Every structure is written in C-alpha cells, then in structure tokens.
Amino acid sequence: MDKVKFIMIGVGGMGREHIRRLLQVPEVEIVALADPSEAAVVDTRKRFPELAETDAYTDYREAIAQADADAAIIVSPHSLHFEQGMACLDGGLHVLMEKPFVAGSDNAERLIAHAEKLGKHLAVAYQRHLSGPYRYIHDVVRSGGIGKVNFICAYQAQNWLIPMKGTWRQNPALSCGGQLNDSGSHLLDVVLWATGLEPEAVTAMIDNRGAEVDIDSAVTVRFKGGAIATFNVIGSSNIDWQEDMSIHGEEGTILYRNHKIFVTKNGERRVTEVDESEFPPSGDPSRDFAELVLGRVTEAAAPASCGLAIARLTEAAWQSAAEGSRLVRL
Template identity: 35%
Template sequence: MRKTVGKAAIRVVIIGCGGMALHHLRGMVTRKDVNVVALVDPSRRSIDTMLDEYAEAKQRQPDAFDSLEAFFDASPGGADVALIASPHVFHHDQTVQCLQSGLDVLLEKPMVTTADEAANLIRVRNDTGRLLVVAFPGSLSPAIRQASQMIADGKIGKLVGISATVWQNWATNTANTWRQQFSLSGGGFLFDTGAHMLNTVVDLAGEEFVEVAAISRGSIPGVEYSGVVIGTLKSGAVVTMHGCGETIESCDSDIKIFGTKKILLTGVWGKSLDIQADGDVVATTAQMQTPTDVWDQFVLVRDGLIENPCPPEVGLRMARLWDAIRQSAANNGLPTSLQQTM
C-alpha cells in the first residue's frame, strides 16, 4: 500500500458541482484536514450553490473555474486530489488529465461508460503511479468487504446464485436533467442509481460474467427507466438483477447471495449484512465497524492504512458487464457473450 501520510490539509479540486458534489462538499467545508481549493463547472449557478455552503459556514471560499483546463492553467500543482463528480461521459478524459497532472482521484460512479475507457484508466493509473478510487459506497462498505471475503474464502460453500434488486422514483426525480440525456449520461436508471447494483454484484462475485441477457424499457432512446438482467458467472453461478426506476417515492435495494452452506443478505450500498446458515430459522446480523463515508475511506486508502476496496479493476468488470447489457437489450434480450464485447 502506498503511504502518503502528512500533516498538511489535503488540497482538493472538485470537478462537477451538481448534487453528488454538494453531498461530498457538505462533509468537507468545516474539516481542518481538507482544503477545497477550487470548484470546476461550466455552470456558474451550480458553483454558486456550492459557494453558498462556505458563506453559511463563514469559511473562506475556494476559487471557481469554468473548465478543468482553466484550473490547471491558473493553478499548476495547486491540488493534491481531484474529486470528479461530473456527468458520466466526462469521467474518462477528466480522470486521465488529473492523473497525468499528478493528482490522486476519487471518481464518482459509474467509473466510465465503456470497457475500453476502463482499460485505459488502468493503464494511465499504472503509468502515473497515482491513486484512483471509484466512489461506490457498496465496495467501500465493511458489509460488502466482509461478504466478498466470505465468498472468496468459500465460507458460504459453493456460490450458486445472486439475486439483486434496486428501486427508486428515478424517472420523475431526474426528469429534465442531464441524467436523462444519453449524450451526457451514457444510460438511464440501470447506469445511474442501478450502477450501484451492477458494481456491488460484480464486486461480490469476484469473477467475470460470461453471458448476459437483458431487457430494458424507457421512453427516451438509450435511457432506460427499468430493466432486468440475467447472467452466468465463470463459475456457473446464476445472477439476476432487476432495476425499477419508475416506482413510488423511494430509494432502496436488496441483494441475496446463495451458497451451498450459507445465504447472505445485504444491499447495493452495503448498509448491513445478515447471515443465515443451514439450520438457522432466521438470519443473524453480522457485527462490524460502523461504515464511514466515501471521503474518509478514500483518505484511509491514500494514507496507506487500507487496501483500495474499489480500484479501476472493479470498474473494468462492471464496464464489461454494462457493454454486454446494452448490446443484449438492443437485441431484445438476445443472450450476449462478454467475450464478444471485449
């Protein structure tokens, strides 16, 4: 693990100033170990919303830029870390630019929009030696880490199946936003909130999918509101994933992992883990450390205190799965081999 412990506050540039960036920022404004030096977004309105948080907290406001190029021109060497929370299609190029400029990167989900982009980020990460963590709360949670280890160690017996569902009133929540513009989002509900499901299932499985069949529905080309995916893992285990973005006001999930010795129950964000062994009448909730937020997990990785729970290699597996899902859905559910999409 790369150790970069230091007493100085981490200098952060936030790229993309929408809702997710605001969520991260609210946990940073008054922290002494974080210094947000710049905000980058082409929308002055979005930047002003972020700056209002500093005014309310009576803190010094960071500089504002309308492009990443403008930030680097004005402040070469002016940041240690980039937190990228821009629309999905910009993730690849902005991450490459930041890594090559010597910054470590905390990248919001989904990592990128294609497997080719994911593979390139791994190459750039390797070439630059910088840190890249994908901000999936599931992969960063103690519950998913424990479940993944149990599966890998064979403690649930042979993995025979995974069933996952995620639901939200996404279609109405994101109406008239970039999240429903394919040219910016790269997909719809399954690739937005549903990306948490795809990533966590991939992380839990710890192996490649070999084939998937997918059906999706939506009223905007390329932007699905709901969808169902059936897949087979390399080991032969069967996976089902259902995403519904057209339901009542809600945002929740459910994942069941079936082994020959145990059943695990969790969710796409890894809020808890229940374990049911053969002979148990009910599942028992696993005791574990309280989950910390995404930024704190990132800092632990950056300081060399834990291994990276969500590196770009996990993002590559998810990107390969997404490529196959899109191909199958475009062919009305025709089974698609992941070898065909690589």
C-alpha cells in the first residue's frame, strides 16, 4: 500500500486536530467526513479548504458503506466508540480511536478480539506515547536507568468542572465517566506505559463536586512486584493545566513538571534538569497510525491493549470509591 484513505468519524475540535495532522502526510487522503452536526462539517470545510469537495455524511454507517476507505479515526462521545468501532472493523477498516478507547473493559476485550479475528489494526490516540519528554521517561525507566521502581506520584489539575458543564463530557450517558475517564485517562496510561507495571490492587476516593460524573479522584494502586502509585486527578482546579509525575527507583528518580524533567541516577542525591536536546523526537498518533497502515511500523505507539488496561484500572477505582474505598483486586 502506497496511500491510505481515511474516514473521519467526528469532526469537532479534536477531530479537526486529527485532520490537521493527517493533511501533513503526503500518503494520506481523507475521503469522507461523518458527523451528525452539519455546522461541524461546514466549519471543518472552512478551516480546511482542501476538504471542500470531500463527501460528508450525517450517518457514519453510510460513510463506511459508500466511501472507498482503508481506515477510520473515531473522535465521538465515548459511549459511541464501541458500536462505531465494530461497524468500522466489519466494514473492512483499520481503526484509530480517541481515548479512553471504549466504555468498559468488557467492550474493550470484545473489540480487540474482533479486530484480531479480522486482521485489522486497532489503536488508541494516547499521544504521550509519542511526546519527546514522555518518551525520554519511558526509555530511562524501561532500560533500568533508575533501577527497580518503588513509588510513583502522578498529579493532574485542570479547570474542567465549570467549562465542561452542560457538555456531553459531563453527561454520563455519553461520556461514560468524568475527569478520571477524560484527561485523567492520559495520566493513568502514561504511568503504566512508562513503567511497564501491572496493577494488582486499587483503592480510591472520588468526589463529583455536584456534577453527574466524577470530578476529583485520589487513587492508590499497588502493582505486581510491590511498587505503589498515587494518582491525583483534580477537575475542580481553578488553573488551566498542571501535570506532574515523580518516579522513584532504587537507584534514581525522575521528576516530570509540565514538560520539564529532572533526574538522578546511580544513587545521586541532587536532581539535575535534563536538557530538551536529550528528548527523543515527538510525533503524533494520526501520523503514527498512517505509518502503521502503510506498513512502515509494525505496531501502533499505543495499541488497543493500552486502552483495555486503563479501562480495567478505571473501573476498579470507580468500584472502590462506590464501596467506601474498599480494596479492589484486579
């Protein structure tokens, strides 16, 4: 294959970001836009004049049936992902899905099994797998640069409660969860991906802050092998964004502070900042998936198994919080 043709399912804000990235890949062609909102399609065509003549559909099933496509990117409310993903696979398409993959681990397992049965690529758009700073952390930890990992503290704060009020993201029928399932999904994922650790038991305290979905979460995880992690996901913050991660190993420490990284190795006591020139190059999930379909890479940066792992961990946290912070074993 020397060219890959995409259907875009969902052309809102994040959908347009995927479009922007795909249009930078010469071997990619967007052959159909699917969105029930005519206004979203009109706005997309205004932003990207090269798509002015691209076929548009209000029903994604018509797009799958009529467009001559190889792959689809799904950027719709979370509750729709499973049904749309299955339909795309049945239509012979490879699928890249926005986080947090699908609603529930059962659906995740079914979708993965179906993709494997049909021989189709299935991936999740966890972009931190392609971000230079996070790739640096991944490479150092996975290579044993700080020794055996003992403790992780992951923190994310976002002004999410008020700005998202009244949107589908705070409608449980569409979002299938709140901040832990939204931006927090990235935080959970990057820790599991960077460390390679497998959760064993979870406890959690969660507050909805008057919303219909979770807003603030404090989650503690024990991993197989003995490492412990705390995840602090705050959606009621008044600051736009802050993300920190501290990984403590037997021989060193890595501190991530909003794109800045500080490290100690070989028993050093003082951390030093890592120059950005040492970070691996950054990429993006859209281009990475196109490269996968074109056969230029053998595995997606964030395969569907990553989405399944986060679904299981998130479900365990919700269960623990609902049962008075009871320990839930995975």
